[in-house]
Amino acid sequence: MGTKELSLACAVGALVSVMALDAMAAKKAKIDGKEMFKANCKICHDKGSASGEYTPMTLISDQWERFFDKKYLKAHEGLKMPAGSESEGQGVTEAITPEILQAIKDFAIKHAADSEHPMTCG
Amino acid sequence: MRTNHISTALGCLMLCAIPTQAVEYAHQEYFEHYEGTKTCLECHEEEAKTFFHSQHYQWRGESPSIVNADGKKLGKMNTINDFCTSPRANWIGVSTSPSGKVLSEGCSKCHAGFGLLPEETMTDEQLENIDCLICHASGYRRSLFEDENGQLARKPILWKNQEGLDSVAKRISLPKNAMCLRCHSASGGGPNWKRGDIEYVLSECDRDHDVHMAADGAGMQCVDCHAGEDHRVRGRGVDLAANDMPGVHLSCATADCHGPNPHGEPILNSHAKKVDCTVCHVPRFAKVDPTDMFRDWSKPHYSDELEKYEATIVLASNQVPTYAWFNGITRAQLPGSPAQRNQDGQVEMMVPLGNRLDPASKIHAFKVHRGRLPVLAEKDWIIPIVVEEFFADGDIDKAVRNAAKEMYQVSDPKYVWNDTIRYMGIFHGVEPAANALDCLECHGVAGRMPWKGLGYDEDPLAALLKRK
Numbered sequence: 001m002g003t004k005e006l007s008l009a010c011a012v013g014a015l016v017s018v019m020a021l022d023a024m025a026a027k028k029a030k031i032d033g034k035e036m037f038k039a040n041c042k043i044c045h046d047k048g049s050a051s052g053e054y055t056p057m058t059l060i061s062d063q064w065e066r067f068f069d070k071k072y073l074k075a076h077e078g079l080k081m082p083a084g085s086e087s088e089g090q091g092v093t094e095a096i097t098p099e100i101l102q103a104i105k106d107f108a109i110k111h112a113a114d115s116e117h118p119m120t121c122g
Numbered sequence: 123m124r125t126n127h128i129s130t131a132l133g134c135l136m137l138c139a140i141p142t143q144a145v146e147y148a149h150q151e152y153f154e155h156y157e158g159t160k161t162c163l164e165c166h167e168e169e170a171k172t173f174f175h176s177q178h179y180q181w182r183g184e185s186p187s188i189v190n191a192d193g194k195k196l197g198k199m200n201t202i203n204d205f206c207t208s209p210r211a212n213w214i215g216v217s218t219s220p221s222g223k224v225l226s227e228g229c230s231k232c233h234a235g236f237g238l239l240p241e242e243t244m245t246d247e248q249l250e251n252i253d254c255l256i257c258h259a260s261g262y263r264r265s266l267f268e269d270e271n272g273q274l275a276r277k278p279i280l281w282k283n284q285e286g287l288d289s290v291a292k293r294i295s296l297p298k299n300a301m302c303l304r305c306h307s308a309s310g311g312g313p314n315w316k317r318g319d320i321e322y323v324l325s326e327c328d329r330d331h332d333v334h335m336a337a338d339g340a341g342m343q344c345v346d347c348h349a350g351e352d353h354r355v356r357g358r359g360v361d362l363a364a365n366d367m368p369g370v371h372l373s374c375a376t377a378d379c380h381g382p383n384p385h386g387e388p389i390l391n392s393h394a395k396k397v398d399c400t401v402c403h404v405p406r407f408a409k410v411d412p413t414d415m416f417r418d419w420s421k422p423h424y425s426d427e428l429e430k431y432e433a434t435i436v437l438a439s440n441q442v443p444t445y446a447w448f449n450g451i452t453r454a455q456l457p458g459s460p461a462q463r464n465q466d467g468q469v470e471m472m473v474p475l476g477n478r479l480d481p482a483s484k485i486h487a488f489k490v491h492r493g494r495l496p497v498l499a500e501k502d503w504i505i506p507i508v509v510e511e512f513f514a515d516g517d518i519d520k521a522v523r524n525a526a527k528e529m530y531q532v533s534d535p536k537y538v539w540n541d542t543i544r545y546m547g548i549f550h551g552v553e554p555a556a557n558a559l560d561c562l563e564c565h566g567v568a569g570r571m572p573w574k575g576l577g578y579d580e581d582p583l584a585a586l587l588k589r590k
Contacts, residue, residue, distance in 0.1 A: 057279055060261070060286040113280050114261030114290050116300045118308040118322050121206060121231050 031100055033107025040096050041104065043085050056111035064108045068101070149294040155284060156291030159236075159250045170249045172352035173234075176366060179252060180240050181209070181233065183364035188454045189475060196363035198229075199240070202457050202529075204417060204471050204493030204542045205310040208506035211528045213239060214274050216266060217514045219429035225513040227266040230276070232305040237266075237275040257301050260293040299335060300325040302344040311435075314411035318441065318489040319550040323410045331409060332551050347372060360452055360488070360547035361472035371450070374399040398484045401445065402559045403552045407489060412437035418494040419507055420539040422518045431516030443487035443548050445571060449476035452545075457529060460502040461540065469497070469504060471544040478577035485576065487548040492541065496522045499536040505529065 037056070045054040059067065079092040087095035096104070153161050163170055177183045182197035194200075202208045209229035214237050217225045230237055238251040255262040255278065263279045280287040303325050310316025324332060329339040334347075348355045350367045357372035358365050375382045375394070383391040393402075407413065416436040425432050453473050455462060461469045471493070476483030496505040505526045512521035526535035564571045565583040573581050 057263075058283065060280070060283075060289055062289065063283075063286055113263060113283070113286055115263075116261060116325070117263060117304075118313065119231055119304050120308040120312055121226065121229060121310070 031103035033103040033105075033110075036100050036104050037107055039086065040081075040092075040100065043082060044079075056108040057113045059108075059112060060114040061109045061112040064105065064112055068105045068108075072101075145293070147293050147295070149292045152292075154288070156288050159252055159254055161291070162254050163249060166254075167249070169353065170252055170254075171244065172354075173252055173254075174244050174249060176353045176355075177364050178234050178353070178355070178366070180242075183366060184368045185364050186368050187358060187365055187451055188363055189451050190453055190456065190459075191363070196454070196456075198363075200457070201363050201454065202471075202495075202504055202506045204491060204495055204544055205316055205414070206509055207419075207495070208457075208525070208529065209233075211506050211508045211525045212510055214266070215510045216268075216274065217510045219514065221429060223429050224266075225428075225430045226510055228510065231266075232309060234305075236277070255291060256304060257297045258294050259290055260295065260298065260301075261290050262293075262301075296349075297343070297345050298325075299344055302348075306344075310414055311432075312411075312414075312437075314408060315414040315435075315437070317546065318407040318413035319404065319548045321408075321410050321551075324550065329554055330557075331553075333554055334552055335550075357549075359549065360448060360474050360486070360545055363454060396484055398448075398486045400547075400549055400552070401443075401485055401487045403555075404443070404487055404548050404550070405553060405557060405559055405563075406440050406442055407548050407551060408439045408441050409551060412439040413441065413489065414491065415441070415489075416492045419496070419518065420494045422512070422516050424516060430513040432513070441489065442570060444490045444545075445485050445576065446474060446488060446545065447476035447478060447480070447483040447576065448474035448486040448547075449480050449482040449484075451475045455504060455542075457506075458503055461497055461504060463540075464543065466541070468492070468541045468543040469495070471542050472546070473543070474545050485571075489546045489548055491544045491546060493544070494539050495542050496526075496537040497540045498526060498530065498532065499538055501530075503530065504540075504542075505535065505537055 041054065044051050047053050056064075073093060076092045081087045081090050081092055081095050085095075152165065155161070159170070173179055177197060180197065181199035182195045185191040185194065185196040188196060198209055200210070206212065206229060212226075212229045214228035214230045216227055219225055230239075233240070234253050234256050235251045236253055238248065240251075241248055253264065253276070256264065264276045265279050266274055267277050267281070268274055278287055278290070280290060303320070303322050306317070306320045307314060307322040307324070314321045321327075324335050327336050329336040333339040334342045335344075348357055350356045350370065354366045356367050356370050374380050375384075380399070382394065384394075385391050390402075414435050415438045418434040421434040422431050423434055424430070451474075453462070453470065453475060455469055455471045464470055464473075474486065474488070496507070497503065498505055505522055506529055507518070508521045508524040508528065511524075512518060522537060523533075523535060526532045526537070559570070561583075563569060565581055569581070571581070573579075579585065
């Protein structure tokens with residue numbers, strides 16, 4: 001086997017394993033990001049909320065990345081889930097588990113203000 | 123060849139691993155903040171001026187291919203169609219459902235402007251009304267907002283997020299498929315509803331769907347076929363009124379594309395003299411999203427899902443085109459002229475001219491759209507529909523009356539409902555050669571060609587065999 005075939009085999013192998021990982025991630029994360037955003041974020045960030053209105057379309061995907069990586073913890077540390085929430089009274093950063101947060105992040109990025117969408121009329 | 127494959131595989135790996143980022147745009151250096159079109163005008167006033175005169179901005183222009191245009195400049199602005207009918211009656215506005223869902227924002231949603239009606243005279247205000255980003259910026263989206271004075275205008279959805287807006291407004295390139303498809307794929311009210319062969323999937327489809335635009339095909343962009351000069355586009359198809367570039371024809375058979383004799387088989391090349399390329403190479407349309415085949419405005423009904431009233435619309439997938447002669451000229455049903463009807467009594471909204479004996483004619487593939495529209499009784503003029511309020515209240519009678527008033531200044535119209543028919547060319551979704559129609563799909567017993575309707579006594583191949 002020549003080096004070319006070898007690297008091709010590597011590339012294909014890597015490709016397959018990336019796809020397998022993706023499939024596994026999809027299988028595990030059956031959490032509905034949209035519902036989770038509604039239940040855990042919109043509850044404090046709806047239209048007219050004191051803490052500001054946020055929907056996925058408020059930020060571009062880079063800004064969402066930055067928010068989840070750098071700002072989320074700092075901005076929400078010590079805050080409690082409000083009345084009306086399933087986890088009322090719990091700390092925000094505890095009530096929203098890492099898995100839920102990941103699903104919310106994926107949802108926000110997928111529907112970010114710079115995601116492509118066709119315009120439907122009427 | 124092999125190294126190519128390897129680098130493609132590796133390239134894909136890297137793309138998969140690191141999603142966004144990476145792309146560098148020259149415009150990141152050209153300005154600091156995007157403050158509307160005036161930011162672009164600082165360097166591109168000439169391009170804005172050319173765009174101002176285009177069909178994409180004016181929605182009316184020279185119409186040499188409409189046999190009854192009578193020298194008038196036609197376009198979306200002054201014609202009526204059997205989908206959302208007329209932008210005149212529905213330029214801009216918001217209608218919402220009781221639960222607050224936005225039902226429509228007006229036809230100017232698909233105008234490359236921020237909401238002002240296009241005018242004939244060029245002014246700074248008009249130039250600043252052009253929305254360059256809708257065709258030139260990746261990831262750009264806009265919506266309708268009301269300002270302090272209650273005036274409605276379109277703005278980037280990021281208008282309150284300057285950092286995000288600047289980022290998007292600097293992602294400037296020539297138009298990519300996704301940008302053209304922002305308007306062209308969801309016209310008529312839903313995905314692929316109007317055209318049938320311009321589906322959103324063209325922004326990332328495979329070769330089986332479209333050999334030209336697929337990434338694993340020729341990887342072409344809309345502009346590779348359609349770009350003209352000075353912001354004019356080539357190709358009007360069959361049922362659009364204006365020619366953005368009069369005299370310039372877009373065809374598969376020109377020398378810079380395939381030429382008139384692309385096949386090794388002489389029999390296929392001789393067919394191409396009478397049968398348009400797309401007839402054999404686009405065997406079906408509405409391959410992913412179903413398309414609107416019939417729209418009956420006389421029968422409103424409420425859609426729970428969309429929370430609005432709609433015309434009764436028949437959607438269908440995987441349609442076999444209808445075949446008819448076309449010589450490049452179309453007859454249009456224009457507003458304010460008496461309805462022209464075919465033998466079945468259908469008002470002919472847009473019909474291709476041509477026949478078997480006309481040397482300029484070829485058989486073409488069509489989506490035939492049927493509809494039902496109101497006709498002003500004493501004049502026999504077609505009436506559009508004011509759709510905005512109708513979506514919310516379902517009062518079709520009021521919607522017709524308001525439209526008659528708007529369009530013809532008739533305040534107490536008597537009207538009747540009439541069936542309509544429109545021929546729309548099928549040009550996109552060219553499939554791999556292996557899927558091209560074979561001899562028997564046309565010449566077989568249950569073939570696609572309506573021989574009698576096309577002017578043949580019988581299947582010409584059968585006739586030839588009989589003679590022999």
